[in-house]
Amino acid sequence: MRKKLPLIITLILLVGLLTGCTSYNEPINSNSTGIWNEWFVWPLSQFITYIANIFGGSYGMAIIICTIIVRLVLLPLMIKQTKSSGNMQLIQPEIKKLREKYSSKDQETQKKLQQETMKLFQEHNVNPVAGCLPLLIQMPILIAFYHAINRTPEIKEHTFLWFQMGAHDPYYILPVIAAVTTFISQKIMMGSMGNSNPQMAMMTYIMPIMILVLAINFPAALALYWVIGNIFMIFQTYFVIAPMRKKYNNQTQTGGTKK
Template sequence: MRKKVWLLLALIGLIALLSGCMEIDEPINSESEGIWNSFFVYPLSLVIVYIAELFSGSFGLSIIVVTIFLRLILLPLNVKQLKSSQAMQDIQPELKKLQEKYASKDANTQQKLQQETMNLFQKHGVNPLAGCLPIFVQMPILIAMYHAIMRTPEIQTHTFLWFELGSPDYILPLIAAGATFLQQKLMMAGSAAAQNPQMMVMLYVMPIMIGVMGFILPAALALYWVVGNVFMIAQTVFIRKPMMNNQNNGGDKK
């Protein structure tokens, strides 16, 4: 679990580094050069502009539609991640017994523990790295969306609801932080992660980071975070909760 926390922190740092170093102040257009601009940022910017035109120039609605579309594309990977997380939770009792059985710190005992742990994973079809795959796949998409929003000139001059898309807002970041907290809270509910101090720290650190960045960056990004997290909340409620209920019912029948 500790490795996953450090991996998440490293990815957050990578996002911050890439977001700040990759021509973020240069508008994106057909003349923008480079693989990143040509195949990721510019096509996404075109889609945002095209959908906005369908909604009478509403770039706010366009960002909402594109965000939902991207989340739907990533849904199979997120479902795989949820199943992997649930499978890891299911074998925790057996894993704890192995750790108690091989509690000694000598090299031979620890080698046996690793071997027995791998056998346990194979027996239940659990891949401990499967939960990390969606994170790696999402990173280019999320960074591309960030760049498309920041570098599409039309977004900077439009308003949506009560806020200007190109300027920071003071209400939307609070909503984004709250949605992030709720989404993570639902993900941890009833899982072993809820008992892990490191994951509990992340439960509060991530919403704070989202909130602080929301006060600094354009409101269009905060809107993207709000919609994305609301989608993830719905995904958790309609996919993970039934999955856990089915598992609990199965355990009751046993």
């Protein structure tokens, strides 16, 4: 988690930077050029509009449905990430033995250590970068959602429940819910890992604050996207990820290994 913290902060700052670029604030349409517009923003705008038409023109319902679809698409990746991190947990004793065996700091020994470590990863289906993949995939989607909402007049001007989709929540209800559900999601995630890692404990409180600040300043539809995503994540962690991690924790305690 210590390695993820700078990445998370960097990506959140990147969201703020890209969403403020004036060159990307023009209305999106079929004539918009550029890879970002043609492959991300315009297709997402069209998809949201298509779903909205199914639900009687409700763009709020469209955002909810699209968010669930995105989460369902990412679910296999989350499961794969959990399996990879679980297998990493199981082979820690073997990694420790390798480091003790190749403890010399000369270049040849360190090269041998890397080769043996990678071989161990392959044998146990461990991907060292798997933990960051869901986050790296979600950030472009989040930015694309922002642009699709802000640059599609029909979405931006639509009113859903008590808020206008393209404006800030006037009562700050969604930002607060987004922060609270982020906190709950982080707590459940930390509990499922069965440890008291100080970096994770810190992120449990830092992330909700970051999301609160972003949700206050971003369109209400984006806060809605985050809230629905968090609720999905809570159920996903509780019913899918947590049982998997519990199994790996039990195997670790009993000294078991899994390929």
